[in-house]
Amino acid sequence: xxxxxxxxNAHLPAxxxxxxxxxxxxxxxxxxxxxxxxxxxxxxxxxYHLLGENGCGKSTIIxxxxxxxxxxxxxxxxxxxxxxxxxxxxxxxxxxxxVYQDLSLIPNLxxxxxxxxxxxxxxxxxxxxxxxxxxxLRETAATALAMVGLPTVRAFLNTVVADLPxxxxxxxxxxxxxATRAKMVIMDEPTTSLTRREVDNLxxxxxxxxxxxxxxxxxxxxxxxCYRIGGHAIIFRDGQCVEQGxxxxxxxxxxxxxxxGRKIEAARYRTGRPGAEELFRLEGFGRPxxxxxxxxxxxxxxxxxxxxxxDSGRNELATAIAGVVPASEGRLFVAGQETRVNHPRxxxxxxxxxxxxxxxxxxxxxxxxxxxxxxALVVRQLANGxxxxxxxxxxxxxxxxxxxMRLNTTNLDLPVGALSGGNQQRVLxxxxxxxxxxxxxxHGPTVGVDVGxxxxxxxxxxxxxxxxxxxxxxxxxxxxLLQNCDSILVxxxxxIVAEFDARQxxxxxxxxxxxxxxxxxxx
Amino acid sequence: xxxxxLDLVDAGPRxxxxxxxxxxxxxxxxxxxxxxxxxxxxxxxxxxPAFLQASSLIDIGRASVVxxxxxxxxxxxxxxxxxxxxxxxxxxxxxYSLTVLVSKHVPGLPMPVIxxxxxxxxxxxxxxxxxxxxxxxxxxxxxxxxxxxxxxxFLLSFIGTVWIMSLPPQMGAFGRMPLLQFEAASGATIxxxxxxxxxxxxxxxTWWILNRTLMGKAIxxxxxxxxxxxxxxxxLRTVHVFMFAYAGALAGxxxxxxxxxxxQSNPFDLVGTEINVIAAVVLGGARITGGTxxxxxxxxxxxxxxxxxxxxxxxxxxxxxQRVVVGGFILLAAAFFVTCQKKS
Numbered sequence: 001x002x003x004x005x006x007x008x009n010a011h012l013p014a015x016x017x018x019x020x021x022x023x024x025x026x027x028x029x030x031x032x033x034x035x036x037x038x039x040x041x042x043x044x045x046x047x048y049h050l051l052g053e054n055g056c057g058k059s060t061i062i063x064x065x066x067x068x069x070x071x072x073x074x075x076x077x078x079x080x081x082x083x084x085x086x087x088x089x090x091x092x093x094x095x096x097x098x099v100y101q102d103l104s105l106i107p108n109l110x111x112x113x114x115x116x117x118x119x120x121x122x123x124x125x126x127x128x129x130x131x132x133x134x135x136x137l138r139e140t141a142a143t144a145l146a147m148v149g150l151p152t153v154r155a156f157l158n159t160v161v162a163d164l165p166x167x168x169x170x171x172x173x174x175x176x177x178x179a180t181r182a183k184m185v186i187m188d189e190p191t192t193s194l195t196r197r198e199v200d201n202l203x204x205x206x207x208x209x210x211x212x213x214x215x216x217x218x219x220x221x222x223x224x225x226c227y228r229i230g231g232h233a234i235i236f237r238d239g240q241c242v243e244q245g246x247x248x249x250x251x252x253x254x255x256x257x258x259x260x261g262r263k264i265e266a267a268r269y270r271t272g273r274p275g276a277e278e279l280f281r282l283e284g285f286g287r288p289x290x291x292x293x294x295x296x297x298x299x300x301x302x303x304x305x306x307x308x309x310x311d312s313g314r315n316e317l318a319t320a321i322a323g324v325v326p327a328s329e330g331r332l333f334v335a336g337q338e339t340r341v342n343h344p345r346x347x348x349x350x351x352x353x354x355x356x357x358x359x360x361x362x363x364x365x366x367x368x369x370x371x372x373x374x375x376a377l378v379v380r381q382l383a384n385g386x387x388x389x390x391x392x393x394x395x396x397x398x399x400x401x402x403x404x405m406r407l408n409t410t411n412l413d414l415p416v417g418a419l420s421g422g423n424q425q426r427v428l429x430x431x432x433x434x435x436x437x438x439x440x441x442x443h444g445p446t447v448g449v450d451v452g453x454x455x456x457x458x459x460x461x462x463x464x465x466x467x468x469x470x471x472x473x474x475x476x477x478x479x480x481l482l483q484n485c486d487s488i489l490v491x492x493x494x495x496i497v498a499e500f501d502a503r504q505x506x507x508x509x510x511x512x513x514x515x516x517x518x519x520x521x522x523x
Numbered sequence: 524x525x526x527x528x529l530d531l532v533d534a535g536p537r538x539x540x541x542x543x544x545x546x547x548x549x550x551x552x553x554x555x556x557x558x559x560x561x562x563x564x565x566x567x568x569x570x571x572p573a574f575l576q577a578s579s580l581i582d583i584g585r586a587s588v589v590x591x592x593x594x595x596x597x598x599x600x601x602x603x604x605x606x607x608x609x610x611x612x613x614x615x616x617x618x619y620s621l622t623v624l625v626s627k628h629v630p631g632l633p634m635p636v637i638x639x640x641x642x643x644x645x646x647x648x649x650x651x652x653x654x655x656x657x658x659x660x661x662x663x664x665x666x667x668x669x670x671x672x673x674x675x676x677f678l679l680s681f682i683g684t685v686w687i688m689s690l691p692p693q694m695g696a697f698g699r700m701p702l703l704q705f706e707a708a709s710g711a712t713i714x715x716x717x718x719x720x721x722x723x724x725x726x727x728x729t730w731w732i733l734n735r736t737l738m739g740k741a742i743x744x745x746x747x748x749x750x751x752x753x754x755x756x757x758x759l760r761t762v763h764v765f766m767f768a769y770a771g772a773l774a775g776x777x778x779x780x781x782x783x784x785x786x787q788s789n790p791f792d793l794v795g796t797e798i799n800v801i802a803a804v805v806l807g808g809a810r811i812t813g814g815t816x817x818x819x820x821x822x823x824x825x826x827x828x829x830x831x832x833x834x835x836x837x838x839x840x841x842x843x844x845q846r847v848v849v850g851g852f853i854l855l856a857a858a859f860f861v862t863c864q865k866k867s
Contacts, residue, residue, distance in 0.1 A: 068754055088756040104754055106747035108814035109740075117740055118755055126756055128738040128765070160550075 017080070019044050019183055019215055020065070020096070025074035027060050034060045036239045037074070042184055045210050047231030048217040049247055052259050053450035057239040058219050059101075062186055066098045067091035089126040092118065095183030099190050101219075103173040107162035111150075114161050115175045116140035122180065144179035145172075147208070149201045167194055167310070174202065184215040189448070191225060195310055196515070203229060221450065223252050237261055260452045269458045269483050270502065272466050274302035278336060279470040280352075280439045282321075285330035290316035291494040294330070298439060298470040303461065305481035305502065306474045308491030309514055315357065317491070318443045318474045322354030323347040334438065348377070353437035355428050357444035357474075363428045366417035370407070373416050373427050374398040378434045401430035406456050422446075422453020429460060439470045446480060458484055478507045490514055548859070552808030553820030555859060559852065560827050563834065570838045578707050579837065581715045583829055585784070591722045591825045592777035593800045594807075595729045596770030598821040601804055602733065603766050604746040604813030605663035609652060609671040610800075611793040613771050614778030616678045617644040621779060622788040623683060625691045634693045641779035642772040648674060649771020653764035663767075671794070678790055687788040698783030718780050722822075725773060730818040732769075742766060746814035802849060803828040806856050827852070 020042040027035040035057045042048065052058050063069040065076070067086035076083045078094050086096075098104075105114050116137045124130050142152040148171045150156065161169060170190065177185045191199050206216050206229060220226060226233070226247055233247040235258045243250075243258050250258070277300040286292030291313030298304050308314040320327040323341040331338055334350045341347045347354065356362035365373055375382060375394045382394050398412050405426040409419070416427055425445060432440055442461070446454045461484055465471055475481055481488050482502055490498040490513040498513040547554055567574045593610055600607045621641055625632050652670055656663045690698075703715040733739035738761075744752040745762050753759050782788045807824025809816025831848050835841075840848075 066754070088754060092756050100754070102751075104751045106744045106751055106755075106814075108747040109743060113740065117737075117744070121737060121741075121756055124737065126758060128736070128741050128758065128761055130737045132735060132737045132740055 016043050018042060018077075019079060021077040022061070022065065023075050023077065025061065025064060025071045025076075027057075027064065027069065027071050034239050035064075035071070038236070038239070038241050039074075040234050040241060040244060042215045042217065044183065044213045044215055046215050047206065047210060047229050048215070049226040049229070049231060049233050050217060050219045050236065051223075051226070051233060051255060052236030053452050056236040056259070058236055059188070060239075061236075062098060062188060062219065065091065065186065066096060089122065092122045092180070093125065095181060096186065097177035097180060097182040097184070098186040099173045099177045099188060101188040103169055105161045105169055105173055105176075108160060110158050110160055111145070111164070111172055112137055112141035112157040114172055115144050115179050118176060119180045140179050141175075144175040147178050148175045148205055149198075150175060167198060170194060171198065171202075174205065178205070178209065182209075182214055184217065185209060186217045186219070188219045189221070190218070191220065191222060199225065221448070223255060235259060256451045259450070267483070268503075269462050270303065270485065272301060272462065274465075274486050275300035275468070279334070281333040281336075283331045283333075285317075285320070285327050285332060286494075287316060287320055287325070287328045289494060291320075291491065292329070293495055294491075296489060296496070298472060300468050300470060301465045303465050303471045303473060303485045305485035305488035306472060306491060307476055307478065307481055307488060307510060307514065310476070312491040312514070313494040314474050314491045315443070318354070318357075318441055318472075321347070321441050321472070322352060322356075324354070324356075348435065348437075351435075351438035353432035353435070353440040355425075355432065355440070355442045355445060357447060359424055359428050364416050364424060367415055369413045369415055370402060370409075370419075370427055371395060371398045371412040374401050374412075374431050374434065377431055397434060401433055402427075404433060405430040405460060420450075420453070422449040422457065425449055425453070425457060426460070429457070433464075437469065439472065440464065441472045441474065443474045444477075445473060445475065446477060454480075478510050481510075482507070492516060551817075551820075552815075553817055553823050555856060556807050556820060556823040556827055559856070560823060560830065563827070563830060567834045567838055574834065574837050576707070577705070578711075578713045579833070581703075581713055583826070583833055584715060584719055586833065587825055587829045588719055588722045588784075589777045589781045590796075590800055590803065590829060591822060592725055592773045592780070593796075594804050594821050594825045595725055595818065596773035597800055597804045598807070598809055598816055598818065599729060599733070599742060599766050600663070600770050601801075601809050601811065601813060602746050602816055603742040603762060604749060605656065605763075605766065606801070606811075607652065607663065607667045607767065607770055608797045608801075609648075609667035609674060610770055610774040610777075611795070611797050612671040612674040612678075613645050613648045613774040614781065615790060615793045616648065616674045616682075616778075617641045617775040618778030618782040618792075619678060619687075619788050619790040620644070620682050622687050622690060622694070622782055625694065626687065630691055632691075632693070634697045637694065638776065638779055641775040643775070645771040645773070645775020645778070646768040647771070649768040649774070650764055652771065653767030656767065657760050657763040671797075675794055682790070684790055686790075690782065690786055690788065694779075694783045695786050698780075698786055716784065718784065721776065721780060725776070726818050726822055733818065738762070738765060743814055799828060799849075802853055806853060 018041045023039045025035050025038045038057065038061055050058050060069065064071050065086070067088040067090055070085040076086060078086070109117070119140050120132060120137065138157060141157055145152050150168065150171050161172060164172065174187070174190060191202060194202065209216055218226065218229070231247055233245060233250060233255070234241060235243045235255065237259055278297055279300050280298040281296070283295050285294040294317055296304065306314050306317065316325065319325045321341070323344045323346055326342040332341060333339070334352070339350055341350065341352065344354070365376070371394065375398055378397070379389060382389050384390065395412065402410070402412065407423055407426055416424055419427065445457055445461070449457065461471060461473070473481060473485060482505060485502040488500045488502050488505060488510065489496045490500070490510060492514060497516065500509065564574070573579065596610055597607055618641065621637060621644070625637060652667055655661070655666045655670065659666065697718065698716065700717040701714045702717045702719055705713055707713050733742065741752065741757045741762050744757055745759065749759060778793070781793065803824040804816070804821050805811055805824070806827055807816065807820035807822070809820065828849060831852070832845055835845055835848065
């Protein structure tokens with residue numbers, strides 16, 4: 001109660017009482033000082049954008065507001081009453097709903113249960129020795145699902161969440177947040193797996209919530225969406241709140257600068273030119289109905305971008321090149337030689353590397369050390385005749401790769417799960433460098449990665465191209481492709497519908513090609 | 524006002540017939556258990572019509588009670604993502620201590636009180652399990668292996684190792700009390716004992732808890748993802764203590780019925796049958812990783828194991844083959860469930 005330092009309240013309309021105020025919050029994890037005196041105010045009906053690099057304390061403050069963590073210092077003033085800390089039930093009962101990045105859905109329960117069970121739990125103050133009301137469950141669920149644009153039929157209500165596609169799960173998680181009479185909804189990267197249309201829909205939901213007096217707090221890396229929603233920016237760096245104010249008053253560059261503490265130029269990273277020698281070629285490559293008749297050539301030192309909507313076939317194409325899910329037709333040439341890639345092992349043998357989109361599930365051994373992750377592809381070469389690995393050699397190699405990839409730690413024994421998203425991605429790319437592939441396919445290389453790490457990853461991509469490697473970057477981050485590639489292919493309905501020179505293309509043109517209905521021909 | 528529903532979810536019924544079967548199996552795996560059970564019964568009746576006699580059916584019913592009670596407890600814990608191997612030790616502990624208590628100190632104790640005490644004692648030991656699992660943050664398999672030794676060791680060291688051959692009269696009477704009684708063709712009297720009713724009653728109560736109370740939903744939620752459930756406001760400690768105490772109470776009940784039915788109390792009984800019970804629950808469609816399964820499936824799984832056990836003798840297969848058959852079924856069922864789940 002002591003420090004009543006005036007919190008930035010300039011955005012408060014006269015006479016509005018804040019819903020929630022966090023004051024001077026500190027939180028330490030072991031030796032890490034994750035939050036150092038953070039404070040801000042949440043007013044009913046306002047939108048907030050919590051911006052900052054990975055590891056700047058955003059998730060920690062969310063967990064404190066939702067009652068999952070207890071702060072070491074500071075207080076939380078909820079509707080005028082001060083608390084040291086909140087419990088999950090206290091937080092939920094006072095109307096704070098959180099859509100977590102991992103969605104926090106219970107996979108074996110039905111859609112209706114996931115959306116509406118919590119309303120019954122919270123209204124009973126968390127007591128479990130109570131009857132459960134199936135009718136009320138269905139009604140609450142149906143109302144909430146209609147609000148986010150999901151079906152409300154019985155069959156859908158009774159679908160087990162594990163059987164839903166990711167985008168639908170994301171909407172179910174949002175439906176849960178709006179199922180109760182929430183006063184504040186926190187959304188931690190709510191749009192990562194949504195298509196443009198679903199994002200538009202979500203933005204409408206947010207507008208409705210705000211009209212009903214609900215405050216919405218976003219945590220996101222997608223600044224374009226922040227500008228569309230509008231509202232108040234809260235910018236974090238290193239566990240501190242470095243700046244707050246109306247989001248319109250900051251440019252993208254200014255926000256990036258505030259988040260990282262250094263200037264990040266949005267200029268083109270691509271400086272080199274592709275060579276003439278052909279590295280890789282596809283002819284009529286396909287696996288209908290996912291994608292078909294894909295033909296392109298990658299030259300030495302070339303960076304080729306591929307984009308399209310989530311269902312355009314770009315993901316399937318990437319996994320087919322890597323042999324994860326092989327293609328069923330067409331021809332594939334590596335350095336002019338026709339080959340087949342029916343298994344990742346074959347792809348590796350031909351010098352094709354693949355950095356998957358879901359690095360946590362498909363690419364990394366999270367509980368293993370950086371060292372073990374980096375040398376995973378070359379353990380056989382490192383082993384002697386008895387199969388015993390030469391530890392010193394492995395360590396030297398991993399140290400060199402980590403340095404090349406500019407990892408922010410030199411402790412090679414740290415488990416990869418403890419690293420930030422950007423560093424994890426660098427470990428994964430570093431692993432491929434250990435076998436120096438001819439072609440490296442990067443699938444969503446900066447998904448969930450903060451601005452500073454993006455910068456490092458882009459620089460590495462350019463260095464690899466400089467060294468003569470061919471790169472295929474599959475991504476839906478259009479600025480990323482425009483900044484890094486030589487040319488960009490747009491996929492739509494399973495085919496390549498347009499090719500752009502990255503120096504002349506712009507986002508609008510790419511979007512038009514991505515969104516054009518499948519019967520139209522673009523170009 | 525509402526935006527039009529998006530078409531990203533196909534909510535309608537799936538048309539293809541083959542996938543409909545798979546859907547059914549994915550949603551109701553106990554259907555397979557049922558089919559397997561019927562198939563065995565038909566095959567055995569053809570091989571040896573004696574199987575269809577009332578006497579063998581009643582034998583099966585009687586043999587299912589203790590295992591069924593155990594299985595219901597195991598199922599509740601499995602549904603919440605845990606596992607319990609101490610329930611046989613809990614049953615042995617409560618049944619033997621109670622028999623000693625009643626015969627030596629309070630011979631006139633009425634039977635309902637004895638049953639309630641057995642359940643309370645079991646619940647108490649189960650609570651120990653629950654508290655240990657919650658506060659030590661050790662997997663429940665390890666905790667209950669430990670408590671199985673602990674409970675059993677305590678029983679044998681401090682309470683006794685003597686096989687009690689004559690029960691207090693009210694306990695013997697409870698074991699003999701008939702529900703159905705008739706004369707078989709051979710002239711022998713066949714009895715379905717009153718205690719058989721305990722199993723359907725316990726099944727109903729378990730079903731009601733799991734499907735009609737928030738605790739039931741919480742158990743499945745914890746079985747789906749305990750970390751997420753905690754974040755959503757479910758009190759993990761309450762859930763852990765409840766499920767182990769409930770399984771303990773069922774084990775205590777099973778123990779006292781076991782003693783009354785056999786008209787003797789052997790402190791070395793029951794322990795060693797855990798795997799059989801867990802196998803029955805898994806055969807009933809509950810996933811060993813938690814979060815799924817039904818009470819009906821559990822009962823079907825128990826019947827399947829009991830039928831296999833009693834039937835092999837009838838068709839002339841040596842009883843040593845029992846394990847081979849049960850093992851084969853478990854592998855088969857598991858492989859089948861996994862194949863079906865892969866699709867969905």
